[in-house]
Amino acid sequence: MIELPQAQSLMAGPLGGWLQQQKDMRSEAQAESHRRMWKAAIVLGPVLIFAWIAIPAPMQLKAVVTGMVFIAATAWTRRPIAEARKSVKDGINRAIAQSLGLSxxxxxxxxxxxxxxxxxxxxxxxxxxxxxxxxxxxxxxxxxxxxxxxxxxxxxxxxxxxxxxxxxxxxxxxxxxxxxxxxxxxxxxxxxxxxxxxxxxxxxxxxxxxxxxxxxxxxxxxxxxxxxxxxxxxxxxxxxxxxxxxxxxxxxxxxxxxxxxxxxxxxxxxxxxxxxxxxxxESGHMNAAMDEQMVARTIEQFGTLARLAETMNEFR
Known part of the structure; x- marks a missing residue:
């Protein structure tokens, strides 16, 4: 039987210490995202209202442009969270891979x-x-x-x-x-x-x-x-x-x-x-309380692959 690492053991080691250091980074990313949302609303809100009222253009065109602006603004406001999630995900998954002897x-x-x-x-x-x-x-x-x-x-x-x-x-x-x-x-x-x-x-x-x-x-x-x-x-x-x-x-x-x-x-x-x-x-959760649960879920997924490999060994 393949012995898989325990999520609690990983969290008690270097991974847990590293994730503790990431708490402030995640909080700051969320705060920066909220600041960007307010900036986008303050700047783009009046501009879009003026464009809808003052610019003579088909309503359909205005709706398309407004949608494109909204999508771009949403991506900009969410970018700090996306980058934080990616950083945490990379750290967690690399630690799990190392514990399994994988890359x-x-x-x-x-x-x-x-x-x-x-x-x-x-x-x-x-x-x-x-x-x-x-x-x-x-x-x-x-x-x-x-x-x-x-x-x-x-x-x-x-x-x-x-x-x-x-x-x-x-x-x-x-x-x-x-x-x-x-x-x-x-x-x-x-x-x-x-x-x-x-x-x-x-x-x-x-x-x-x-x-x-x-x-x-x-x-x-x-x-x-x-x-x-x-x-x-x-x-x-x-x-x-x-x-x-x-x-x-x-x-x-x-x-x-x-x-x-x-x-x-x-x-x-x-x-x-x-x-x-x-x-x-997607182990890079913004809620630090979910870290151990996400680690355990990923380990279990690899457990199914390990059991498949063991089954193939049984019927060689």
Missing amino acids: FTIDSLPGTGFRRAKALGMVPRHDRARFEDHWSGEIAGHHFELHEAKLEEKRGSGKNRRWVTVFRGAIITMQYGRGIHSRTLLLREGKHRGFFGGRKDAVKLDGERFESVPIVHPEFEDAFDAWTTDPVEARYLIHPSYVERLLEIENSFAGKDICALFDGRHERGDLVIAVKTGNMF
């Missing part, structure tokens, strides 16, 4: 796991992507990487054009730890439907033909569909214990629509997971 960086680039998830339809089509919160290292003898992805699609046209978030969640790539040769994809039920309904017999993804295979465990056959380039090997890969761990990850991350790829194209095989979540690892 953490706030900024991130898309990894090979994301590119494979995109090619195989594990994430929605999108027009732009942003990545953050990159964790990497080794868990239970398996190298892994995790980062958050925010994917957006441009919709509408003209003045109605807008960016819509189509996916926000975690992309996890973990070394499988045994030689596999095929690619097996586990998707939420109903992803690839035929023209007249029902699951397709086969689909072409990333230049390969994936056949539909049954999930023999009755608890999961209504929740997932499985697709593979090798039906024989897939029987060993889709083990009920793996599916249970995947659902545990989904629950721990307060996520949904988890899917997974067992990929034999890479040395000794990889497991790639994509799961929709909220904004994860």
